[in-house]
């Protein structure tokens with residue numbers, strides 16, 4: 001086959017169509033044919049999904065789940081069979097299932113964007129209108145999903161101490177992050193597989209970030225290619241890059257140096273995922289897609305295919321990453337280095353002593369180790385201990401603290417800022433925003449946050465972000481995980497709970 005592709009003559013779709021079985025399985029992705037016969041049983045997403053497209057064009061199934069170069073990176077060159085003449089390829093008719101019809105109906109019943117008042121509303125609508133697989137991947141977290149909920153609950157253990165009679169006619173919630181201007185003390189954090197929720201994937205975030213002057217952190221596992229995202233950025237737009245370190249350090253070196261060359265302003269090395277967490281909503285979705293015979297075979301053949309989308313894209317991550325690698329990173333790039341996923345003060349101190357530019361106190365949105373503490377709780381500990389041991393004051397230009405996880409309101413961000421964070425990462429809300437309303441959704445989500453910041457700075461008595469100081473919060477109960485006080489039944493039953501934005505009668 002290789003001489004065919006070498007001679008530049010395109011393969012015919014009819015030729016590809018003959019290879020449509022487990023014995024010989026070819027598929028077409030982005031106009032090129034690939035022999036995946038020997039890969040079938042290694043595909044973490046299971047062989048069935050590939051066999052469904054054996055001999056056919058698999059591009060529309062492939063695109064949302066895999067970064068564009070996944071197939072070329074994971075198949076040896078001799079399996080790359082070369083271009084296929086598009087006129088000879090049979091169109092794969094996409095059967096619209098009843099549930100897909102119902103989903104499209106709910107999509108048409110969405111409330112107007114004017115009725116979306118907060119980030120929770122996006123989640124409520126997205127859950128009803130986005131494809132189930134996408135919802136499962138975005139909303140899922142590890143094991144019993146305790147940490148994902150604690151991430152948000154922890155903010156409810158912090159109370160404000162607002163000041164009055166300060167002139168707040170003019171308020172300004174802009175700040176700088178790693179020395180770069182940002183219109184608010186938050187950035188769009190790295191979340192994988194943007195195309196699961198919307199055909200434009202991460203480009204929705206790039207464009208909205210440019211419009212609102214916030215920074216986007218580009219994920220290693222984006223659905224869009226890195227260069228596609230960089231090409232969609234405005235001149236001078238500031239972007240960071242989130243790195244999963246590859247077992248093959250040459251691949252990582254190439255990626256890092258290319259990112260620096262393209263103008264990335266900060267390298268966030270993810271350190272809380274030597275293996276991706278077990279996200280059971282995502283896994284269950286996978287089983288629903290498989291017939292039982294496939295699943296039992298998976299067990300016997302030892303290929304653990306139960307991890308859904310996550311495992312399908314992450315087997316390259318190096319569990320051997322360690323502190324000794326930090327010097328190597330310093331040797332291959334001049335970009336500021338930040339560790340993303342630090343979860344205790346001891347590691348934050350080691351990062352400071354290693355001369356890094358900062359840390360993201362984060363548990364990966366609860367998707368990794370369940371019962372890891374919330375980033376905001378770890379922030380309180382890190383500020384106290386690094387103050388005690390190194391005399392550091394925060395926020396600190398030289399060693400910046402970031403927090404992410406569970407943030408849904410500007411008040412969450414302001415609590416983190418008051419406690420010493422430079423800025424806060426926000427993930428799922430922007431995914432839900434574009435999964436439910438496309439690019440306009442992300443634009444609206446950022447506008448809502450601007451409106452909340454404006455109101456909250458006024459009510460706090462803080463004209464600028466610099467005026468949001470530790471005395472403005474009481475975080476004394478942040479670490480009390482004691483069981484909640486027994487519910488006040490009478491009061492609770494009288495309380496009429498707020499309503500989400502709702503679908504018009506679908």
Ligand SMILES: Cc1cc2c(cc1C)[n+](S(=O)(=O)[O-])c1c(=O)[nH]c(=O)nc-1n2C[C@H](O)[C@H](O)[C@H](O)COP(=O)(O)O
Pocket residue numbers: 137138139151189190191192219220221242270310340362363364365366367404405406407425426427428429
């Ligand atoms: C929601 C989400 C988060 C992911 C994410 C994918 C999704 C759908 N993925 S993951 O597939 O591997 O888990 C990444 C990722 O690529 N790399 C990373 O560093 N963090 C990843 N994160 C974690 C993210 O960067 C933040 O830590 C987390 O989203 C913050 O919590 P909220 O979603 O509540 O804002």
